[in-house]
Amino acid sequence: MIGISNLTVAFGDIRPINDLSADLTAPIVGLIGPNGAGKTTLLNAISGFVHPARGSITVAGRPLDRSSPQKRAKLGIHRTFQQEQVVEDLTTWENVQAVTDHLTPRAGAAPDIRRALDFVGLADVDTTLGAHLNLFQRRKVEIAKTLVGRPVLILLDEPAAGLDDVETRQLMQLLTSIPEISGAQLVLIDHDAALIASVCAEVLALDFGKRLALGPTRLVLDDPAVRDAYLGEV
Secondary structure (H helix, E strand, O other): OEEEEEEEEEEOOEEEEEEEEEEEOOOEEEEEOOOOOOHHHHHHHHHOOOOOOEEEEEEOOEEOOOOOHHHHHHOOEEEOOOOOOOOOOOEHHHHHHHHHHHOOOHHHOHHHHHHHHHHHOOHHHOOOEHHHOOHHHHHHHHHHHHHOOOOOEEEEEOOOOOOOHHHHHHHHHHHHHHHHHHOOEEEEEOOOHHHHHHHOOEEEEEEOOEEEEEEEHHHHHOOHHHHHHHOOOO
16 A cells, blocks of 8 residues: 655655655555646655655555665665656567566576566566567566566556557556566556556545545546546546
């Protein structure tokens, strides 16, 4: 469970997160809002890439304080970014293996890497260079990275962006299975309402860095205030 209490992130006079409080308890939580609502900033605060001006975050009851992204990764807080971080002159296997330097001794990581690649459906391209992977394969490399080690919380920032309908349906199936196979809670940012509705049991809606709505997915998506804020963009 993620506990967020009176959280404010400030960049000068700009507050992309403004006195936010929420308890996120579902196995898969959707994080939605219009552009500039503070969604990615919240993931950055949870994963340690920015530090709050005030307030606190706990994950599975553990206060995060001002620990670094590397320390949080070792605690099991793993994430992806809007722009995938695939190294083009490394193989698929080597791209996933690279994250183990921060998580576990590389020598013992091979079984974890193999399970992650099998799960996301990349076992047959494990020796393919990153430069030769298509967009969906690159997104799955990023997801595989989050599954290596012992994830407690996985944060995904727009994993479906740019995918076609077939790839998005396959991604839905993949995401739905992550809590079961890894034991980790999943927090997902995406603008695809159908994806959010299909995989998320709970949704937190943000607007101007504040909590607009929190609750069961369908109730949040049907909330008039949420609809007004997004004008159809969720």
